Amino acid sequence: MSHDAITSLLKESRKFEPPAEFARKARISSREAYDALYRESLDNPESFWRRETKDLVFRTPWTETLEWNLPHAKWFLGATLNITESCLDRHLSTPVRNKAAIIWEGEYGETRTLTYAQLHRETLLLADALAKLGVEKGDRVAIYMGMVPEVAVAMLACARLGAVHTVIFGGFAADAIRDRVHDSQAKVVITQDGGYRRGNVLELKSTVDKALAQPQAKSVQKTIVLRHLGDKCPVQMTEGRDVWWHDIVDPNGHATREATIVDAEHPLFILYTSGSTGKPKGVLHTTAGYLAGVHVTSKYVFDLQDDDVYWCTADVGWVTGHSYIVYGPLSNGATCLMYEGAPNFPDWGRFWRLIERHRVTILYTAPTAIRAFMRQGDEWPKKSDLSSLRLLGSVGEPINPEAWIWYHQNIGGGRCPVVDTWWQTETGAILMTTVPGASASKPGSTGLPMFGVVPDVVTKEGQSVGANQGGMLVLRKPWPSMMRTVWGDDERFRRTYFSDVEGCYFTGDGARRDEDGYFWVVGRIDDVLNVAGHRIGTAEIESTLVSHPAVAEAAAVGRPDDLKGQALVVFVSLRPGFTAGDALANELGNHVGKEIGKFAKPDNIRFADSLPKTRSGKIMRRLLKDVAAGRETTGDTSTLEDLSVLAKLRTSDE
Template sequence: MQEFELPIAWRPDDGVIAHANITAQMRRYQIPSYEAFLQRSVEDPDWFWKAFFDDIGFHWHTPYERTVDLSEGKPFAKWFVGGRLNWTYNALERHVQSGRGEAIALRWEGEEGTVRAYTYAQLLDEVNALARGLQALGVQPGDRVGLFLPFIPETAIALLAVSRIGAIALPLFSGFGPEPIISRMQDAEAEWLFIADGFPRRGKIVPMKETALTALESLPQVKRVIVVARAQRDMRIDPAREVRYTDLLQAGDFEAPAFDSETPCMMIYTSGTTGKPKAALHVHAGFPIKAAQDMYHLFDLKPTDTMSWLTDIGWMMGPWLIMGGLILGATVFMYDGSPDYPAPDRVWDMVERHGVTVLGVTPTLIRALMRESAEYADRHPMPTLRLLGSTGEPWNPEPWLWTLEHVGKNRAPIINYSGGTEISGGILGCTVLRPLKPCSFNTVVPGVDAEALNEQGEPVRDEIGLLVVRNLNPGMTRGFWRDRERYLETYWSRFENLWYHGDLSMIDAEGFWYILGRADDTLKIAGKRVGPAEIESVLVEHPDVVEAGVIGVPDELKGQAAVAFVVLRPGTEFTDALAEALRALVAERMGKPLTPKAVYAVPELPKTRNAKIMRRVIRAAYLGEPTGDLSALENPQSVEAIKALR
């Protein structure tokens, strides 16, 4: 894979290292090096988690007695035994009581240009008012509450208020149609639902409420629907079932109850390769803590920072941003709109206007913005921007280097971050204490003991392996909602007592990690295992190719052969000559045996709403097999174009 051969592209200067959170932590505990810090974080979890809590001032209503209990086995570990807390207290009261009530907690901009901001004191008052209203409505601890909302302040407030009273938030993608809402609400047996009347996209209103009402026809168990007037449409309210968000608010104090550390606060559905979506269950002393810890150690987040991620509440990065950012006392900046509307520099302009210091993107977004001139990014110095984050899919070198140069100005490093919904954040990441190579991860996440194994369970270097986690962390899901066996089969059956994450990974000779795609997307051509991202990275080097998706198909000679699907730059004609040029490029870079058997041009690749290419869907559509669950697809129409190629 050609990015393994690229040199160091960014190095930290002395100032970055001196002011990093980890540097301060190492100094405080007299740890001589980052390597020693990593080792201690894994070998001594009692110390590691207590040190983190002490360093950020985390509040336990009742201190925990034991860090982790393994009496039911590693898959069912219980964390911070005996401890009682409410994660929302740590996101709100803790900051107000420490004298930071007037600091900005939440800032939001809508696509139409509206801007709103909440101090920590104001946000606490609003969350308390909604918590009181939800209790008056009849929401009980343990109830599941759907959040079908765009990325607006009320979404963060609802997430906080639902957790605050002991109920379980169920985030739903704002772009869902009725069917995925129905399937998730039914599976969760959710009785309450937040919706918005609509939201603007590219100057038009997306009618969310109509979608929700269609879904509700099949959800008789839903008792009440809370309607947020995002689009300010003149919507009629059915008083028997609906209540306006503003009418639900009840001003007054609300004392956050303390819950056992293992009390559920959220369930997030994530798509499987087969079967129905699975709901990862997360608890008060799980997801919020892991999100904050990753931000503290990898993204170097401080109370003086403004952090933004271009995301949705239905992708784990939405709750991750809200929970972790507020626990650490930073300003969370939310944007509800298209990143290139009304102009291609919308995001860069917002970074400047709102003083964003940490910005999260995806490689897919960068590839899309690269279609326009780099001048749109170059015209914005973005002096406050000190870190970039990326997750969701592997990079290829060209957009990574473009981002470092034109967005980061060769100053702000790209914190590559990989993990998942089921683990509440990262397994692999980057630290500002070490140099960066394009597309790589320069560290495991502190507190995580990760490894790349071959099929026999042996560690490998300089070759593709299977990503596993050998230890435990509190962010790991407490299981799938009412599906114990599927949880065990998915993560704990591949290797004994190891969390098998399902990603292909590689560690190079210098210790840099790479993620090469999902293991179930692996190709085995003429006996050689290859990740699809390796071939895709070569294809997108061609100037006419914007994106690529590669699958393996049965082949009598090789066992499997690669077939490539490419999205071309606007105005490019797909010809036999171009297809042959792309095949030749792969042959030159990867070796003749890995040359794609065929190359097809398609208008778009099937993707989830968090920008992951759905290769299993491409494969099934191309081979005429059942495509399985498509509810997470952003663009289901893309499947028909692939079927037509058969």
């Protein structure tokens, strides 16, 4: 092994086979069936992708499946299409026409339902209005909205015209909007007056005004404003620039806007990811490959059936919302629940009441949310009837085994398969998981590769490591939904993703592959800790701590140490009924020593009410490194959900 190999420490032997009743009805019902499809996807991708995308609408079929000039891929060459015809039009001649596409609930309990026919009509009416404002094929449109049905309408309307949308999460401040508008040179911004979050009004339009007042945002010609809160959030309209959605969208108009037909590689959207320094990266996804990826993964990973009510709890401002609220589920004719508010408003039972009220069958949420629910105690889910659930999913970061078990038992009642999914903004679609009717699940493992995906665990030199040895997680072959470049900066694309391991896409993660071929992600390579000569992934130390009954969440980071080179500091938030103090800190240190080894005992355990997280729920370990080292915070903090969390951590250190 290379000297920089990652030591994998997590010992997890539990295994959960698919329930027989679930497997009997599943789209893929055995490991043999999965293996055959996976093999075909690699050996004969032409036949695989033609069959698996036969339900989608291509105006012109493709003549070549893949053209690969590393690092650039082109998929389905020669094909022409418009993605909205696969998500909307194709359903109108079937019973899906009158099926609910989006069931929406606001934070205060109001509900709306849009059928596929209604969503199609709303999309065409807005597309027509955008065209009248001068939006054309290839133009960029920024969307800064909350979780309302119109955010999906706005995305689809852009796609209808062949315009490129860039959705900006509705929690970002004005500077983040300015930067994304400037980089994409957006022509139009679509926003709303305001939205609710934990009972508070978020003034979205006024934030847009601050962004557009800056000279870097001069590309914007028009702003479309949806009236959502009305008198509860009055706004100032700038004459000549701002127009009301309801003034330009004619509710009595004829929804006849023809789809603009585009090439397979035509840009569909830009989604910005913030880096540790400098300007955010504009991840560019194109049309046909992205559609194929999200369509096939939605169908098989969530085992979508005609009567499912599917709820992905992500915000549309993140890639999970793009792929698994809008394009993936709609291309399969699924019914999606969309919720505007916070998971703990007005209390920690809100998610479970939503599931009971709408008879949700599939729940797809983040490990951070699961651990937050764990921390509040088992009594909250017990107050609601969760018997409608048949499948659970996890997304966003590795799920530690104890959170997996809690989710499986307390939310799924022990009867629901759990699909832990690994993927990235850059990958567009899920790349590793356990297909729920076909493969056993191992708590903490992200499972097996999806179709057409070839992951590997390697050294820096690109050599594959053995079973249960840690290394760098790479992807050896292109896949349809992969990002095509960084918008306006192809050199950054090459440098960021294809320069670390020759011939491979480097994911930035460390991982191991076990003797059954299952992958276990051990954390970001940047977060690997050098402890007593061992390179240890943060996920494994954190999982060990969360396995202790006192711990709800943990984040492990390193700090410079004159003697050891690097000292291990762990930030811990506790479950109810436990008290922070030296005695518990010693107990937790001994727990790590027992489960992993004395060399891995933390040098310092710090208790915190909460940990700094992005608005998508990921722990910002980079900021915790600064706190642990006693230095000022550097880099981009625009994605931090609550700045006060960082302030409290610094105060507690003084």
